[in-house]
Amino acid sequence: MDGNTPGGEWDKSKLPSRHVSIGNTSAPHRAFYYAMGMTDEEIKQPFVGVVTTWNEAAPCNIALSRQAQAAKAGVREAGGTPREFTTITVTDGIAMGHDGMRSSLVSREVIADSTELTVRGHSYDAIVGLAGCDKSLPGLMMAMLRLNVPSVFMYGGSILPGHFKGKDVTIIDVFEAVGANAAGTMSDEDLLELECIACPSAGACGGQFTANTMACVSEAIGLALPHSAGAPAVYENRDEYAVASGKAVMELVKTQLRPRDIVTRKSFENAAAIVAATGGSTNAGLHLPAMASEAGIEFDLMDVCEIFRKTPYIADLKPGGRYVAKDMFEVGGVGVVIKELLKGGYMHGDCMTVTGKTLAENYADVEFPEDQDVIRPITNPLSTTGGVVGLMGNLAPQGAIVKIAGLEKITFTGPALVFEREEDCLQAVLDRKYSEGDVLVIRNEGPKGGPGMREMLSTTGALYGQGMGDKVALITDGRFSGGTRGFCIGHVGPEAAVGGPIGLLENGDMITIDGEKGTLEVDLSDAELEARRAKWKPLETNYQSGTIWKYTQTVGDARYGATTHPGAKAETHVYADL
Numbered sequence: 001m002d003g004n005t006p007g008g009e010w011d012k013s014k015l016p017s018r019h020v021s022i023g024n025t026s027a028p029h030r031a032f033y034y035a036m037g038m039t040d041e042e043i044k045q046p047f048v049g050v051v052t053t054w055n056e057a058a059p060c061n062i063a064l065s066r067q068a069q070a071a072k073a074g075v076r077e078a079g080g081t082p083r084e085f086t087t088i089t090v091t092d093g094i095a096m097g098h099d100g101m102r103s104s105l106v107s108r109e110v111i112a113d114s115t116e117l118t119v120r121g122h123s124y125d126a127i128v129g130l131a132g133c134d135k136s137l138p139g140l141m142m143a144m145l146r147l148n149v150p151s152v153f154m155y156g157g158s159i160l161p162g163h164f165k166g167k168d169v170t171i172i173d174v175f176e177a178v179g180a181n182a183a184g185t186m187s188d189e190d191l192l193e194l195e196c197i198a199c200p201s202a203g204a205c206g207g208q209f210t211a212n213t214m215a216c217v218s219e220a221i222g223l224a225l226p227h228s229a230g231a232p233a234v235y236e237n238r239d240e241y242a243v244a245s246g247k248a249v250m251e252l253v254k255t256q257l258r259p260r261d262i263v264t265r266k267s268f269e270n271a272a273a274i275v276a277a278t279g280g281s282t283n284a285g286l287h288l289p290a291m292a293s294e295a296g297i298e299f300d301l302m303d304v305c306e307i308f309r310k311t312p313y314i315a316d317l318k319p320g321g322r323y324v325a326k327d328m329f330e331v332g333g334v335g336v337v338i339k340e341l342l343k344g345g346y347m348h349g350d351c352m353t354v355t356g357k358t359l360a361e362n363y364a365d366v367e368f369p370e371d372q373d374v375i376r377p378i379t380n381p382l383s384t385t386g387g388v389v390g391l392m393g394n395l396a397p398q399g400a401i402v403k404i405a406g407l408e409k410i411t412f413t414g415p416a417l418v419f420e421r422e423e424d425c426l427q428a429v430l431d432r433k434y435s436e437g438d439v440l441v442i443r444n445e446g447p448k449g450g451p452g453m454r455e456m457l458s459t460t461g462a463l464y465g466q467g468m469g470d471k472v473a474l475i476t477d478g479r480f481s482g483g484t485r486g487f488c489i490g491h492v493g494p495e496a497a498v499g500g501p502i503g504l505l506e507n508g509d510m511i512t513i514d515g516e517k518g519t520l521e522v523d524l525s526d527a528e529l530e531a532r533r534a535k536w537k538p539l540e541t542n543y544q545s546g547t548i549w550k551y552t553q554t555v556g557d558a559r560y561g562a563t564t565h566p567g568a569k570a571e572t573h574v575y576a577d578l
Contacts, residue, residue, distance in 0.1 A: 010045055010079070015253075016123040016149070016578060017047040038081070045081040046253050048246070049124035051115055052084075052156075053136035058091035060133035060211065063202040063233040064156045070239040071128045071154070074246020080253065082246070083124060087114045089136045092481060093171055093205065097426065097458030102543070104135060105453045105479075106551045108290070109564050111139030112146065119147055120575055126249045130242065132156030132204050132233070134482070137214035138287035141223055144259045145294035146568070148576045150252030151259050152245045152354050153223040155215035157233030158325035159203030164194050170206045172319055172483040174198045175457055179465020182430045186465075203233030207318030209482030212325045213280030214287060216334045220274040221291075222262045222353035226362040230333030232326050248354055257356060258576060260295050260568075266348040268292055268299045270359065272307035273346050276386025277337050278315040278328075279405030281482025282490055285388070286453075290561030296568030301491060301559040302399045305390025309518070311346050312381035313405055316374055319485040320387060320406025323374045331372045339366040344378035391489060391520040394529070395501050395511065398493030398559040400475070400520050402513070403484065410515030412473045412487050414439045415508045416522075420539065421445065422478070426459045429466070436471040439511040441502065444539050445478030447562040449497025451543050451552040457481035460488055473513055475520070477502050477558070489513060489520060491558040497538055504532040 012018045020029040021043050033043050050071050054064040072082035090107040094100070119127065126149050129140035137155065144151035161168035174195050180186035204211035218224035225248060228241040252258075268288055275284040285301045292299035315337055317323050328334070341347040342360055349360030368377060376382055387405030392398075404410050414437045419425040425442045428434055440459075447453040456476055461484075463469045469486040477495035480488050496503030501522065505511075510523040543549050554564040 012044070012046070015046055015125045016576065017125045020123045021047070042081045045079055046125040046250070047123065048075045048080045048082050048126045048128060048249055049119050050075065050082045050084045050128045051118070051140065052086055052130040053089040053111065053132060054086050055089060057089060058094055058133065059159055059199055059202045060091055060204040061089055061156065064130050064132055067130050067154070067156060067238055067242040070242035071130065071246040074243035075128065075250060078247045078250035080250045083122065085118050087111050089133045091133050092455060096455060096481065101454040102450055102452030102548055104455065105447065105562060106548060108135035108139040109551065111136055112142040115140060115143035116146055119149065124149070126150040126253050128152050128154070128245050128249050130154050130156055132211065134210035134283065137211060137218065138291060141218065142291050142294045144223065145263060145291060148258045148260050148574045150249055150257065151223065152225065152249045152252070153218045154242060154245045155218060155224065155229045157203050157231055157235065157238050158212055159199055159206045160201040160232055160234065160326060161206050161324045162198040162200050164197060168324060169194065169198050170318060170324060170483070171198055172207060172461065175461030175483070176465040179462030181465070182462065183466040201232070201234045205483060206324040206326060207483060208278050208280050208315070208325070209319070210281040210283040211482070213275055213278065213284050213482055216274045216278055216280065217271045217284065217288070219334050220338060220347070221267045221271040222351055222359060223259065225354065227333055227335050230325070230329035232329065251356065252354060255356065257352070262352045262354060263295050264351065265297050265299060267351045268297060269307050270347045270351060272304045273311045273341055274334065274337060276308040276311035276388055277313060277341055279313055279317055279320045279387030279403065282388055282401045282403050282480055283482055285401045285491060286479065286558060286561055289559070290563050293561055293563050293567030301401060302390055302392070305399070305401060308386035308388045308390065311341070311386040312344070312378060313383040313385065313387040314340060314376040314378060314381045316376070316382060319483050320403065327374050331369045331374045332366065335363050335366045336368060336375050339363045340368065340375070340378040389515055389518060391513065391518050393519040393521040395522045396492045396520045397501070398557060400489050400492040402487070402489045402515060404515050406485060407470070407487065409470070411513065412439070413510065413512045414473060416441050416505050416511055418443065418505050418507050422454060422456055422459060426462060429459055429462045434472065436468065438472050440472060440474040441505055442474065442476040442478060443496040443502045445476055446495025446497055447555040447558055448552050449495050449539065449541070450478060451541060451548050453558065453562060454478045455481045456488070457484055460484045460486055475502070475511070487513065492520070493557055493559050495558065499533060499536060501529055504529055504536060
């Protein structure tokens with residue numbers, strides 16, 4: 001299908017929606033469309049699923065319904081028929097620090113799966129996806145790659161920063177304030193004032209946490225329009241980008257330029273580079289491999305970390321730096337970072353994007369902004385090594401990941417203090433039952449053993465609030481919030497639940513972390529580890545039924561994205577070609 005026919009009608013003979021809109025056998029289907037007020041003309045046009053993760057769970061998603069209407073207007077203007085639908089989100093800021101966090105990573109799979117089922121079930125020809133919270137961004141991009149219909153992704157935008165005692169603040173300041181309050185260095189009154197003003201608008205968390213990290217990825221990987229990731233959620237130009245996204249997807253329907261034509265191995269290297277250059281979330285080390293699996297591309301955690309290690313860190317963003325997403329937007333946005341990385345040879349400029357142009361062509365006119373220090377020139381980086389690095393060793397044979405952005409010291413040796421779940425560690429931190437120099441170990445929090453691979457922001461925030469964030473290290477087979485800072489190593493694999501070495505540790509074992517060499521080691525011989533493994537038994541969890549139980553039955557290792565199905569490598573058909 002090459003677009004409109006000379007008579008003005010679409011040739012739908014190769015589009016999925018032909019199954020529900022063309023010919024006498026589609027009469028029952030058309031009856032349902034007439035019931036919704038659709039016209040003959042609309043039924044004859046391509047059907048575009050406009051999917052959002054709108055809900056009232058948190059400010060991250062609250063502006064998405066408005067933006068969806070703008071995207072639908074763009075689809076209509078370009079000759080398509082938009083069909084709006086929503087899917088779930090689990091918002092990490094609210095799920096954090098309790099059992100609700102077990103639902104978070106699982107939600108990424110539900111978002112991808114439910115989007116797939118909706119598109120398949122109703123034979124949509126294309127997707128515009130709008131997401132606002134951590135797992136919803138990769139979840140929608142995973143669905144686009146899985147279905148491989150023409151698709152455009154758009155981020156819903158970040159929250160505006162709060163202002164407390166003369167400085168900009170984010171939700172991370174509130175998590176850290178809980179620790180300060182417990183330590184007696186912040187009053188109840190100040191804590192209350194901070195919590196009331198930290199999040200003053202709609203939008204996702206404002207630092208370079210997971211949502212903003214994956215928003216940058218959406219541009220760098222080519223699935224989003226140039227400059228669409230930057231503006232805060234409340235800015236009216238977000239609606240302009242939504243209209244443009246709707247128009248853009250219709251052009252993709254005409255040309256049949258699909259996600260897997262755009263997203264290649266080189267595109268994933270570009271995505272990893274933007275994470276490193278912005279000091280982004282360690283969760284990218286989980287989401288990029290999962291997205292790659294959907295496209296049939298091998299790109300695991302250690303492939304991601306290889307790019308991290310050789311990419312300069314140039315954007316001075318929270319939590320390791322000083323600025324928030326709004327600040328980066330105001331000096332030119334992610335396009336400035338992309339242009340600098342292209343200039344330095346750290347990205348592939350010849351990768352295709354949803355505009356039908358290459359990455360280099362999209363950002364050719366971007367000029368580096370003077371008189372600002374949010375983004376450094378590539379010739380004068382904050383660090384020559386990316387803000388996130390990978391680790392391997394006898395404690396992490398499958399690898400682990402740590403954000404080093406903002407850390408002065410990236411080596412650490414200390415005795416293990418072992419906890420079987422996050423709540424026990426958090427309580428020990430709040431009760432100050434640990435010592436400077438300890439390596440806190442939280443295990444049985446991996447994808448299968450958690451279950452759900454919880455984030456540990458409550459614990460790391462409390463440590464920083466007590467002024468101990470740089471005086472201890474923390475390792476886990478779970479993961480960390482994009483807002484985490486400090487010497488925190490996540491995604492340790494294999495996880496404890498499958499007999500990984502982290503599950504064999506005992507209090508007092510000496511652990512060495514070396515961010516320069518990229519190693520994570522415990523001072524135990526192979527023989528000692530094997531002797532302990534012979535006595536090891538997995539812990540039983542409380543999740544023996546329901547969605548989270550189903551997740552544990554199929555979820556794979558964190559190194560490969562914690563995916564729950566074989567991905568494109570095993571598929572015998574692609575939905576877009578049915």
